Amino acid sequence: MLHVLDHPLIQSKLTLMRDVQTDNETFRRLLEELTALMVYEITRQYPLRDRPIETPLESMMGRVLDASIVLVPILRAGTGMLGGVLHLVPMAKVGHIGLFRDPETLDPVEYYCKLPPETPEAHIILVDPMLATGGSAIEATRIIKREGGKDIQFLCLVAAPEGIETYAAAHPDVPIYTAALDRQLNEKGYILPGLGDAGDRIFGT
Ligand code: PRP
Numbered sequence: 336m337l338h339v340l341d342h343p344l345i346q347s348k349l350t351l352m353r354d355v356q357t358d359n360e361t362f363r364r365l366l367e368e369l370t371a372l373m374v375y376e377i378t379r380q381y382p383l384r385d386r387p388i389e390t391p392l393e394s395m396m397g398r399v400l401d402a403s404i405v406l407v408p409i410l411r412a413g414t415g416m417l418g419g420v421l422h423l424v425p426m427a428k429v430g431h432i433g434l435f436r437d438p439e440t441l442d443p444v445e446y447y448c449k450l451p452p453e454t455p456e457a458h459i460i461l462v463d464p465m466l467a468t469g470g471s472a473i474e475a476t477r478i479i480k481r482e483g484g485k486d487i488q489f490l491c492l493v494a495a496p497e498g499i500e501t502y503a504a505a506h507p508d509v510p511i512y513t514a515a516l517d518r519q520l521n522e523k524g525y526i527l528p529g530l531g532d533a534g535d536r537i538f539g540t
Pocket residue numbers: 409410411412413434435436441443463464465466467468469470471472498524533534535
């Protein structure tokens with residue numbers, strides 16, 4: 336299922352990120368801020384457990400998050416979203432999946448995978464700024480499921496209709512959260528209007 340997170344703060348930060356005049360440093364900062372806002376939205380349904388505490392005045396039963404969380408960025412661009420999530424859920428474990436798109440075929444090529452042992456029981460947040468053809472996210476989700484992951488949310492910034500369709504067909508059980516659903520892909524697989532090459536804009540390559 337597709338969820339477009341249209342909170343005004345998310346939308347205005349995304350507009351600044353799309354702007355070609357925005358430099359790498361600002362782009363990185365906005366990506367972290369925007370990711371944190373999105374994580375706030377997508378963790379709404381996470382379970383809580385009671386925890387007795389003493390306030391300065393009396394005893395009370397507080398409530399704390401009762402969820403094992405595994406965050407999985409798709410290398411490279413997904414790592415730009417890491418800080419934004421960890422800022423809000425610092426107890427999360429982090430796995431990494433390395434994929435790049437073959438520039439000719441646009442097919443994803445796996446070059447790295449290391450996921451924490453908690454993966455099978457955890458709430459997994461898979462992050463990558465761009466969902467273009469969908470190939471990378473589909474492959475990363477397949478790898479997580481291969482390692483036992485079941486409860487997965489996919490979080491991106493900008494999605495193309497083509498990517499949404501192929502991802503939903505491949506993994507109908509995984510909800511997709513995006514800040515924007517853009518118009519289309521160009522002939523090189525870039526999202527229009529998009530924000531360009533996310534990895535290049537994060538890392539200045
Ligand atoms: C980009 C982006 C996604 C992928 C999306 O990564 O970060 O992972 O493309 O495209 P898709 O939906 O068509 O698979 P890229 O392969 O450019 O690698 P990078 O993150 O190392 O720059």
